[in-house]
Amino acid sequence: MAISKKQAHIRNFSIIAHIDHGKSTLADRLLEATQTVTAREMEEQLLDNMELERERGITIKARAVRLSYTASDGEVYDLNLIDTPGHVDFNYEVSRSLNACEGALLVVDATQGIEAQTLANAYLAVDAGLEILPVVNKIDLPSADIDGARREIEDVIGIPAMDCPAVSAKMGTNIEEVLERIVTDIPAPSGDESAPLKALIFDSYYDSYLGVVVYVRVVDGQLKSGDTIRMMSTGQTFQVVDVGVMDAFGLAKRASLSAGEVGYLTASIKSVGDTRVGDTVTLADNPAEEPLPGFKAVQPMVYAGIYPADGSRYGDLRDALEKLRLNDAALTFEPETSIALGFGYRCGFLGLLHMEIIEERLEREFNLDLITTAPSVIYEITKRDGEVLRIDNPTNYPDPAEIEAAYEPVVRASIITPTEYVGGLMDLCQDRRGEFVDMKYLDSTRVELHYKLPLNEIIYDFFDALKSRSRGYASLDYELEGYVQSKLVKLDFLLNGEQVDALSFIVHEEKAYGRARRIAEKLKDNIPRQLFEIPIQAAIGSKIIARETVKAMRKDVLAKCYAAILPVRRSCWKSRRRVKRRCAS
Amino acid sequence: MMTTNTLGLYLHVPFCAAKCRYCDFHSAPAGAELRVAYVTALCRHIAFMAKRAEGYTVDTLYIGGGTPTLLGAKPLVGILDTVRKHYRVAADAEITVECNPVTNAAGLFEGLRAAGVNRLSIGLQSAIDAELSLLGRAHTRTDFERTLAAARAAGFDNISADIMLGIPDQTRESLGETLDFLLGADLSHISAYCLRVEEGTPFFRMRDTLALPTDDTVADMQEQAAAILKKAGYTHYEVSNYARAGRESRHNLRYWKCAPYLGFGPAAHSYFEGVRFAAPRHTAGYIDAVTAGDFDRLVIDAAVITPHEAREEYVMLGMRLFAGVDEQEFAARFGAAFTDIYGTIDHYVAAGLLTRENGRIAFTERGMLVSNAILSEWLDFGEDT
Numbered sequence: 001m002a003i004s005k006k007q008a009h010i011r012n013f014s015i016i017a018h019i020d021h022g023k024s025t026l027a028d029r030l031l032e033a034t035q036t037v038t039a040r041e042m043e044e045q046l047l048d049n050m051e052l053e054r055e056r057g058i059t060i061k062a063r064a065v066r067l068s069y070t071a072s073d074g075e076v077y078d079l080n081l082i083d084t085p086g087h088v089d090f091n092y093e094v095s096r097s098l099n100a101c102e103g104a105l106l107v108v109d110a111t112q113g114i115e116a117q118t119l120a121n122a123y124l125a126v127d128a129g130l131e132i133l134p135v136v137n138k139i140d141l142p143s144a145d146i147d148g149a150r151r152e153i154e155d156v157i158g159i160p161a162m163d164c165p166a167v168s169a170k171m172g173t174n175i176e177e178v179l180e181r182i183v184t185d186i187p188a189p190s191g192d193e194s195a196p197l198k199a200l201i202f203d204s205y206y207d208s209y210l211g212v213v214v215y216v217r218v219v220d221g222q223l224k225s226g227d228t229i230r231m232m233s234t235g236q237t238f239q240v241v242d243v244g245v246m247d248a249f250g251l252a253k254r255a256s257l258s259a260g261e262v263g264y265l266t267a268s269i270k271s272v273g274d275t276r277v278g279d280t281v282t283l284a285d286n287p288a289e290e291p292l293p294g295f296k297a298v299q300p301m302v303y304a305g306i307y308p309a310d311g312s313r314y315g316d317l318r319d320a321l322e323k324l325r326l327n328d329a330a331l332t333f334e335p336e337t338s339i340a341l342g343f344g345y346r347c348g349f350l351g352l353l354h355m356e357i358i359e360e361r362l363e364r365e366f367n368l369d370l371i372t373t374a375p376s377v378i379y380e381i382t383k384r385d386g387e388v389l390r391i392d393n394p395t396n397y398p399d400p401a402e403i404e405a406a407y408e409p410v411v412r413a414s415i416i417t418p419t420e421y422v423g424g425l426m427d428l429c430q431d432r433r434g435e436f437v438d439m440k441y442l443d444s445t446r447v448e449l450h451y452k453l454p455l456n457e458i459i460y461d462f463f464d465a466l467k468s469r470s471r472g473y474a475s476l477d478y479e480l481e482g483y484v485q486s487k488l489v490k491l492d493f494l495l496n497g498e499q500v501d502a503l504s505f506i507v508h509e510e511k512a513y514g515r516a517r518r519i520a521e522k523l524k525d526n527i528p529r530q531l532f533e534i535p536i537q538a539a540i541g542s543k544i545i546a547r548e549t550v551k552a553m554r555k556d557v558l559a560k561c562y563a564a565i566l567p568v569r570r571s572c573w574k575s576r577r578r579v580k581r582r583c584a585s
Numbered sequence: 586m587m588t589t590n591t592l593g594l595y596l597h598v599p600f601c602a603a604k605c606r607y608c609d610f611h612s613a614p615a616g617a618e619l620r621v622a623y624v625t626a627l628c629r630h631i632a633f634m635a636k637r638a639e640g641y642t643v644d645t646l647y648i649g650g651g652t653p654t655l656l657g658a659k660p661l662v663g664i665l666d667t668v669r670k671h672y673r674v675a676a677d678a679e680i681t682v683e684c685n686p687v688t689n690a691a692g693l694f695e696g697l698r699a700a701g702v703n704r705l706s707i708g709l710q711s712a713i714d715a716e717l718s719l720l721g722r723a724h725t726r727t728d729f730e731r732t733l734a735a736a737r738a739a740g741f742d743n744i745s746a747d748i749m750l751g752i753p754d755q756t757r758e759s760l761g762e763t764l765d766f767l768l769g770a771d772l773s774h775i776s777a778y779c780l781r782v783e784e785g786t787p788f789f790r791m792r793d794t795l796a797l798p799t800d801d802t803v804a805d806m807q808e809q810a811a812a813i814l815k816k817a818g819y820t821h822y823e824v825s826n827y828a829r830a831g832r833e834s835r836h837n838l839r840y841w842k843c844a845p846y847l848g849f850g851p852a853a854h855s856y857f858e859g860v861r862f863a864a865p866r867h868t869a870g871y872i873d874a875v876t877a878g879d880f881d882r883l884v885i886d887a888a889v890i891t892p893h894e895a896r897e898e899y900v901m902l903g904m905r906l907f908a909g910v911d912e913q914e915f916a917a918r919f920g921a922a923f924t925d926i927y928g929t930i931d932h933y934v935a936a937g938l939l940t941r942e943n944g945r946i947a948f949t950e951r952g953m954l955v956s957n958a959i960l961s962e963w964l965d966f967g968e969d970t
Contacts, residue, residue: 531958532936554804556957559750559779559825561905562840 007260008188012080012217013133014098016125017107018115018475022137025169026107026178027081033175034067034079036248064203064215064262066245071183079182080262082202082217084121089351091479092298093203095124096278099294100202100217100262103131103186105178106153110136110144110166113152114442116416116475122157133185134161135178140168156442191259196288197221197229199257199265199281204272206326210241212269213251216281217262219292224256228284229267232291236274237284238267272329298330300348301409301480302355302375302459303392305336305502306362307344309369314343320366321345324358331358336393340502341371346393349375352459374505377455380407380483394504397490400541407483408508409455412437415466416448417474424469425449432457433508452481454508491516491545493523494537516546529553591675592641592857593839596627596664597850598653599868602688606721606791609783611852611866612651623868624660626875628667630849633880635671637857638847643668644675645836645846647683649706654684658696665700679835681706681745685722686729694739704834705736706776709746712766713759716752721787726766733770743832745774750810751803752780753795760806764813773832777810778825779803804954811950824905824953841902843895859895862887892919897964900927904956909940909947927963 017023067079084097104125136149146166153161167174199216227240244253245263257263280291308317321333332348349355362368381389382404429451437450466474489512493503516538523536527550538546600615681704712726782788811821819827839846848855852866864883874882896919903910915923933939938952
């Protein structure tokens with residue numbers, strides 16, 4: 001099949017990198033160099049435009065932009081840059097974005113070399129059949145080792161890199177060479193314009209005027225306004241209102257999109273839940289036979305209860321979650337009631353980072369004070385009567401007598417670390433019930449460790465422990481491997497003899513004692529002292545396994561009380577009552 | 586008798602030799618001219634209020650500060666003469682003057698004694714010289730001993746000393762030493778206050794660098810002081826006050842029993858005929874107002890105490906006394922039983938925080954230390970509940 005002239009002038013590519021290796025800065029320089037935006041118009045790191053993303057230096061949502069580049073052969077090329085989320089929580093989104101491309105720039109920091117996410121993303125790109133173009137970045141730094149980084153790319157990933165561009169995105173050095181190599185090294189798309197429409201959804205967002213704006217890569221066929229489209233995973237149909245491309249400043253309407261192109265469509269779609277990332281769009285009256293491969297419905301991996309600190313703001317919390325869900329199909333929530341915390345929501349997240357982002361957005365953008373329970377993974381329980389339960393909330397954990405077998409999710413974790421920290425990190429993984437898989441020397445100074453780790457150990461401050469044991473140098477990536485049978489128990493906490501449901505969690509039997517002790521101690525230090533002492537007990541079923549006591553308050557007295565102090569005292573008392581009432585309500 | 590038509594007078598002297606680092610009272614060093622003008626104004630104010638107090642017998646009089654003895658014997662005697670000239674003063678009235686251990690000029694105590702002063706309150710604070718200098722006190726333990734000897738030689742036998750608990754760097758051992766010293770001095774009355782770091786004081790600005798004992802340690806110290814003083818025959822009659830039999834401060838008991846008193850001087854408070862009021866906290870302004878005869882300016886924050894507030898004050902202040910509240914008297918005064926108004930107290934009694942014996946409800950030693958927490962369960966001071 002001959003590639004059309006139009007497609008011959010299109011290059012679709014992503015930039016992949018470990019966090020902080022300079023992905024966004026390189027994207028900015030490409031935009032400037034192609035005069036898609038001038039330096040003056042440039043908002044720093046245009047592609048990461050959510051405030052939170054900029055603060056954390058990571059991309060949460062994918063974005064796409066079209067660059068127009070006049071190459072040294074005199075021809076004008078449309079370069080579609082598809083940004084990818086930069087965190088393990090969003091691996092599926094990354095893989096879909098990569099599937100919309102023919103090539104990827106693999107950015108490697110010349111001072112750091114390959115990190116866990118470099119590898120994870122490179123493997124995703126290889127899996128997606130992409131041409132990988134390595135780019136060594138940060139060559140302006142004195143500690144840059146360009147040839148070392150190139151050698152590492154060849155040795156570890158196994159792709160030629162000795163002649164790859166060496167750039168400083170920060171200083172704008174050698175950016176032209178990157179653009180040239182995109183044109184020469186990355187293949188043009190080769191879709192069939194006359195075949196039935198197949199377009200891959202790689203992102204979408206909700207706009208209050210347009211409805212959902214769907215980002216697609218047209219693989220085969222044509223798409224134009226007025227077409228009736230069908231989502232192949234759900235069979236839902238919509239009438240296309242507009243199609244177009246994304247320039248640096250927003251949406252630019254076009255008459256049609258055809259095979260090889262990256263663009264958007266709008267079709268009065270109300271919810272991003274109807275436009276699932278990875279789904280295939282086809283035409284209702286001339287459908288493709290098969291969808292594009294690789295579609296998965298995203299499943300939350302981590303659950304937590306979110307409650308408003310002020311119970312009267314329950315309605316505000318619901319409105320806020322609904323607004324966030326408009327743009328985040330991976331966020332799930334349903335009402336939950338806790339005896340201790342009142343009314344709230346059980347929320348499902350892709351991972352811990354996703355959870356933190358949602359929490360922060362709720363607090364910042366919606367001004368809510370939240371109480372979040374300890375995160376939990378989904379456990380699978382087979383009961384003696386054969387019933388299989390999926391438990392995302394400790395409160396629903398069945399009576400141990402009814403349990404035939406319990407299963408917990410495990411991940412395949414890859415840790416890349418300087419060699420001197422290997423011992424400490426292996427101890428950490430051991431301590432977190434990890435099962436050693438293998439260890440590979442990347443070079444004489446760095447090691448890649450593979451472990452199978454229970455997900456519930458990873459969500460319990462694993463990342464912080466990893467960073468502190470490696471002085472920040474180790475990097476982590478993981479993917480869900482499956483479920484394994486496990487000895488799980490539900491750990492409850494009792495204050496003054498009464499169980500506090502919001503504090504319960506599910507934990508491996510061996511870990512229960514240590515965790516119970518640590519949490520009981522924390523509670524002891526954080527619960528304000530009262531007139532009477534408060535026993536804190538940790539229990540598995542009716543068996544108490546840890547105990548602490550919040551000692552009774554010893555001193556709350558006004559030592560001096562004469563004439564002058566009485567009016568002051570009275571107003572103190574009134575405000576004290578008000579505070580007490582607020583706390584009680 | 587304090588029950589019918591007796592009155593307490595508080596006379597404030599807002600001067601001191603140097604401000605202590607923890608002090609937030611209205612007091613400051615002042616020159617001779619201001620001191621003379623102040624005494625004149627104070628006497629005029631005392632004379633002016635006498636009409637209002639007709640029919641009352643003054644049975645407690647307290648000259649506090651500041652350091653009143655800074656004025657010297659003669660002006661203090663002059664003030665007392667003014668009081669006696671305009672008010673009926675009971676023959677057995679308790680007349681107290683506050684002093685500190687350095688202003689013991691020759692003849693001072695003789696002069697006061699001759700003028701009818703029968704009680705002295707000396708600010709010792711600590712018997713450890715290092716703690717005294719940390720507090721910014723200008724005296725030593727030896728100064729106190731000298732002052733005490735001079736007062737006794739002048740005929741004073743009713744002498745109180747103040748000490749502090751929770752001084753930075755204070756330990757149970759050093760407190761023990763101070764208490765031993767006090768027992769050796771054989772005083773009739775001892776006040777032991779917890780240091781509070783008040784906003785606006787030098788201590789407040791220094792608070793991060795001060796080694797202040799924790800609340801638990803201060804609670805230990807309070808228990809330690811109570812145990813030692815009680816063993817030595819003192820009665821622990823109020824949160825911070827201890828007395829030999831019959832030597833309780835009659836003037837301070839007025840405050841805690843909601844009996845009437847008039848205060849004179851800047852920032853002095855009064856409770857008279859159901860109204861609480863105060864004078865502005867400004868010495869020069871006070872003198873100006875009196876000189877101009879504008880006595881209305883000396884009444885601010887006047888509040889008529891409602892029956893509800895009166896009841897709350899009665900409980901709040903009365904419960905400061907280890908004698909506690911008499912249930913019958915309470916019911917007669919407020920028309921309902923204590924426990925009908927404030928709910929059951931059985932759990933506090935069971936926990937050893939309150940006693941309910943001989944018709945009285947009272948805090949135990951341990952309960953008194955957490956009395957705010959319990960009182961705040963009871964009192965609302967007229968807030969809607």
